Amino acid sequence: MGKTADLTVVQKTIIDTLHKEGKPQTFIAKEDGRSQSAVSKHVNRKLSGREKCGRKRCTTNRENCSLERLVKQNRFKNLGELHKEWTEAGVKASRATTYRRVKEFGYSCCIPLVKPLLNHRRRQRRLTWAKEKKKWTVAQWCKVLFSDESKFCISFGVQGPRVWRKGGEAHSPSCLKSGVKFPQSVMIWGAMSSAGVGPLCFLKTKVTAPVYQEILGHVMLPSADQLFKNADFIKSTKSWLNDHGVGVLDWPANSPDLHPLENLWGIVKRKMRNNRPKNADELKATVKKPGLPYHLSSATD
Template identity: 30%
Template structure:
């Protein structure tokens, strides 16, 4: 019961921090009992926090009045550093360290992270995405081959490690080498991974598709369609001519929509697995890429294909909710 009450208080605090403070709206969004909402809103207005008042111990350096001021400043300046906030508090006669400010912000429910990166979409792009999602909502995704290219860098440094004490150091060369890769998958499996080091061109793209047609046909026979993004190499004259003659259907795809392509999730899995093996040279990098590609479980493939309807629904609901802003 206590944990449920705490979770409800945290939900109310989160909505309060993003500017939603009407009890009716909080009730509509969370279905929390009205008495709990009114109780926590009263505490927030009085103390700036939903935490229970402690009966004993050293008094807090940051009073409820200053806490409210901190919250107001954070909402106006969300990128402010804890040192800046400590400096602002000192002007009010409150001398605290920046670490104290960090702890206080955490008690208020704040967490500092980079904003989630999303595609830069104009109103027209948003409209096109909604139209695309509506048109393909009930598609048979089991006959779609999802494709894409990506790059793998030698000495990548993106895997997080647990450590105690001093943060570990990894030496990274100034000039790193990369290997490009093309891959595809469908509900029945994956194509082989094609690795290359030159820049992609229309003719190179045609050769890649040509070399993998037999693999795709073995998996889906002739009842399949190709998914590709709108990269200029994919839509070049030489590529269009080849695809018209050799591919049953080329699927339309909305511009600036990498988030809709499930192969992006597959790349993330592959890159992590390759980096965990810490390749020491370009030969090992390419070898590990191909080995780890073949090891990706079929369950992951099926789940990604099965996610397409949900991706379409989320695309429509998110963009409609934002009223095409």
């Protein structure tokens, strides 16, 4: 941490600027987030002329700043696009140099998270819901049955374009993508609670209100009886249930990231990435394969 070699170009520039302004090394170290030893070594190396040893950098600080602006303007540009646009501005640098500079800025090339579009009113409803449910006890959550549908695709390896981001920027709007198109797939309904998971239901048609009511009557209620026995339970879907005497958990709209079953679907899909089903039937068999976290002996078509 205290080595001068660990300092990036930007950090060295900050140290040099503050040192020229007459700031003490303790102040510079605090501002730059480095140890006083690292600051002292850099200043002393520069004063003794040792800082100039080695091969001269092929890009200037101004050119480096222009590259960082390009990254910030569009986080989804790939390395080739960044290099082309940077060199077209008159910078003489190789593709490898472009990559090194971007890494020096603190960026890593990552798979972007996908975030649902929420307006201000929806954000407020989500916040209110979270504050209310924060007071719930374990006993109250144990009475909840969560159900959800998820699409499983034959191909699991297509991740789409990557994004340049720094640590802590995973949820930054400029680092999120809106979504991708999927290949052949099957839609699956499932349910989970503190008592375990219910059987899977493979859906053959589009989920309309009558179809969903049929799922609730023929799959959800038997699952609830199996998981909760004679105990009361709460379902997180509002349609059809009031007429059947089932308590409903209020749920903010457009909020899949709040649903715990989304995490279980994600685990199942990650464990299936090494499988290569060729058709929908093989895909169903893969989902029901022993060893997956959602595996149960029964599944309904």
